[in-house]
Amino acid sequence: MRNEVREELHGVPEAEKAEGAVSSGGGSGGNRDIIGWLKRTDLVKNRYGYLLLLPALVFIIVFAYFPMVGIIIAFEDYDPIAGMFASPLVGFENFRFFFSSSDWIQVTLNTLYLNTLFIGTGTVASLIIAVILSEMKRGWFVKVSQTLMTLPNFVSWATVALFSVAFLSTDGIINNSITAMGGTAVPFYSSPDVWPTVFVIIRIWKGAGWGAIVYMAAILGIDESIYEAAKIDGASRLRCIFSITLPLIKNIVILMFIMSIGNIFKGDFGMIYPFIGDNTLLYPTTDVIDTYVFRALRSFTNYGRTAAIGLYQSLMGFLLVLFANWLARRYAPESAIF
Numbered sequence: 407m408r409n410e411v412r413e414e415l416h417g418v419p420e421a422e423k424a425e426g427a428v429s430s431g432g433g434s435g436g437n438r439d440i441i442g443w444l445k446r447t448d449l450v451k452n453r454y455g456y457l458l459l460l461p462a463l464v465f466i467i468v469f470a471y472f473p474m475v476g477i478i479i480a481f482e483d484y485d486p487i488a489g490m491f492a493s494p495l496v497g498f499e500n501f502r503f504f505f506s507s508s509d510w511i512q513v514t515l516n517t518l519y520l521n522t523l524f525i526g527t528g529t530v531a532s533l534i535i536a537v538i539l540s541e542m543k544r545g546w547f548v549k550v551s552q553t554l555m556t557l558p559n560f561v562s563w564a565t566v567a568l569f570s571v572a573f574l575s576t577d578g579i580i581n582n583s584i585t586a587m588g589g590t591a592v593p594f595y596s597s598p599d600v601w602p603t604v605f606v607i608i609r610i611w612k613g614a615g616w617g618a619i620v621y622m623a624a625i626l627g628i629d630e631s632i633y634e635a636a637k638i639d640g641a642s643r644l645r646c647i648f649s650i651t652l653p654l655i656k657n658i659v660i661l662m663f664i665m666s667i668g669n670i671f672k673g674d675f676g677m678i679y680p681f682i683g684d685n686t687l688l689y690p691t692t693d694v695i696d697t698y699v700f701r702a703l704r705s706f707t708n709y710g711r712t713a714a715i716g717l718y719q720s721l722m723g724f725l726l727v728l729f730a731n732w733l734a735r736r737y738a739p740e741s742a743i744f
């Protein structure tokens with residue numbers, strides 16, 4: 407009776423007070439759950455790592471993704487005065503100009519052929535260098551060798567091309583050595599068939615030592631106890647290389663190969679043009695998409711047509727990366743990029 411009178415005097419039943427308390431506690435509990443979930447997210451847990459990544463991310467967005475707006479030029483009769491967004495659209499007319507000529511087959515095949523040679527020989531050469539250096543005792547010789555093999559990577563292609571004249575010209579070092587031994591001089595600058603081999607040799611000299619750094623880091627990460635157990639069982643050093651080293655770095659090799667595939671349609675203008683220039687005699691084996699685009703822009707001054715060729719190059723490279731990653735995901739899932 408007293409409780410009922412007290413409830414009527416206060417005007418709020420005890421049951422409603424309890425419900426209010428529960429709902430109030432539930433609200434604060436819900437907020438705590440949201441805060442707890444945010445703290446458990448990867449973005450908050452690794453916030454300092456993402457903060458360090460932010461400058462590189464901004465750089466890529468500004469200089470790699472924002473310029474992609476220029477893709478529209480490939481579908482326009484671009485007028486520099488009118489601008490990109492005011493030039494008249496022509497649809498696929500710029501692509502028709504490229505694919506209606508026979509040049510697109512030659513430059514595409516040359517690009518694929520040369521880059522396949524570069525990727526294959528470069529990967530093998532880098533692996534061999536990495537394995538040899540990892541098998542040596544860590545001393546001054548290994549350090550000096552690493553330094554000397556990485557230095558060519560910092561030499562520009564223009565400088566390399568200038569020095570190559572001393573070796574490849576008619577009276578150069580190579581031809582003088584051949585004639586001194588009774589052979590016939592090779593006219594390098596009028597023989598297109600020799601240039602794929604020349605480019606492969608120069609590419610290995612310049613980049614194999616730099617590429618070996620990644621594989622050496624992977625090899626040094628292998629537990630030494632595995633090698634010690636193999637030696638106790640009587641395994642030779644060669645057997646350890648083929649049964650332990652190479653299988654354990656297989657994922658790194660596949661990953662690097664997939665990343666290289668992305669550049670297989672990139673003709674490396676900076677490498678080829680300083681050597682070849684406008685020497686039409688060498689076009690059958692050295693004219694790639696990049697050099698073709700440069701000549702087309704210089705000759706026709708048609709931005710739309712050159713942009714269409716560049717877009718074709720990018721799309722083909724992107725599709726090849728997707729295909730290579732699909733193969734990796736199917737046969738070596740741990741090596742796939744995504």
